[in-house]
Amino acid sequence: MSADFWAGYISGAAGILIGNPLDLIKVRLQAGTSSLTSIPSSYTSQFSSAGSLIRGATAPILGYGALNALLFVTYNRTSALLNSSTTGAPPNLWTTWLAGAIGGLATWVVSTPTELIKCRAQISTSSNAASSWGITKQILRTEGIRGLYFGGVVTALRDSIGYGFYFWSYELSTQLMISRMRERGSDTQEAAKVLLCGGLAGVVTWASIFPLDVIKTRVQTQITADSTTAPLLGPAVSTDGPERRRLGAVEVARNAYRTEGPGVFFRGLMVCSTRAFIVNAVQWAVYEWTMNELDPERKTSKIKDDEL
Template identity: 90%
Template sequence: MSADFWAGYISGAAGILIGNPLDLLKVRLQAGTPSLTSTPTSYTSQFSSAGSLIRGATAPILGYGALNALLFVTYNRTSTLLNSSTKGAPPNLWTTWLAGAIGGLATWVVSTPTELVKCRAQISSSPTAASSWGITKEILRSKGIRGLYFGGVVTALRDSIGYGFYFWSYELSTRLMMSRMRERGSDTKEAAKVLLCGGFAGVVTWASIFPLDVIKTRVQTQILADSASSPLLGAAVVAEGAERRRLGAVEVARNAYRSEGPGVFFRGLTVCSIRAFIVNAAQWAVYEWIMNELDPGRKIRG
């Protein structure tokens, strides 16, 4: 397979391992976990054992590696196609955003089931019920393959917009940093440039789509009509007396706004931004390093 496939796969898996503890906090804040308040004690209480640090990580490690591989392969191919008429020149920032958005949309087939299983594992209050494989089997048993793609529309929208800004901000920050260094007549360490630009790209990406991610999390973790597991978001069911059903993204967003105000769509953003900087700095560093190892003729971006 191509160098960017393996670079994307390995960097994606590495990012999950690094960022899973903070991702667990983000998901629980977004879903409105009652026991989680904004105090240090309540944050640390979420990690009662070593196993809790990697809760919900199995699905993302397997799925996100494939997702990241698909993302980078699609982005690189699309970017090359869109900029075929300007060979030798830096890619246009608009086509960079568009190529990223197309790459993000292509990941939908992997990201939706991965996010669904991950979020439910992280929200579960029962350690024995938090197995990614156990949750997957339960969904397949009760809902079939379609059950793994619940929340797919809002996930696709989130990924398309988010990854558009992801590659756009990385490209923009790389150019600005290199331009500033040339003006000062100094040379910058390549590793430092990649880490800073990668971290910045991660923060910009999540800031641009965080409300959509909150809605996605709540859509995917709401109570199931025929599930034997404990309710995750009891407020997401319809009025008493009616048949229980899962709500769509618009209904979930409307209910969240009415009950918790506009601030609910930014709950967990601080934790997410810290995680995004660390994870994406590491991901881009791993990606660029592997690309240079597998394709020695290629120069690091910038």
């Protein structure tokens, strides 16, 4: 495996461990009335026990590590291909966005089932909530592999747009910070630069796709009893008990707007932004550190570039 694969995997797992408690709050706020359980009114009441701090974290730790690895490998290869004619020049911001969008789209196969399992685990406030593995088995038993990809189209759209802005904002803030430091004649502090730029990239990313994330969460947290079919965005009908139709992304968005107003699409944004800054600052720091350790030539090249 390449250095960027392992750097992406390790940084992704580290980000989930740090950000899961705030992510749990974000998902419950987004799920709103579509959740099977009521949402406690205060943030502290979201956690009934120490175990609730990591509820739903198993699937993301395993899945998001692989997702992050796939993301960075695809992004790096695509970026190198798009910028092959301008070797030695700073990355073009448009090609950076495009490479990030392609990288985000490539993660669809991992991100959709990971997000679905995570969200369903997190909306439960019961102390006896099913584990990620238990939820996975239940979905496979009642809906098959297709059930794991319910909400796949809106997830792919969210990831493609979001990761485009993720790499774009990281590259832009890095270039601006280096430029300002050179103007002031100060040395670039690599750790501080990575933490700040990584945190800002996380906030910009989530701000750009938060309404899509709200819709995705509401689509994926619809649960019907023993449903046997689950199209990616189309309706699914339960064959046992009362007929219940799962709504597609457009219907979910319309219903949310009609019943709760436009503010529903930004519910939980403050919590998400706080989490995004912390998690992505750490993720980029871990990624850069791991890459430098696994690829010493890259570290030497970066030092030379900063000195130019």
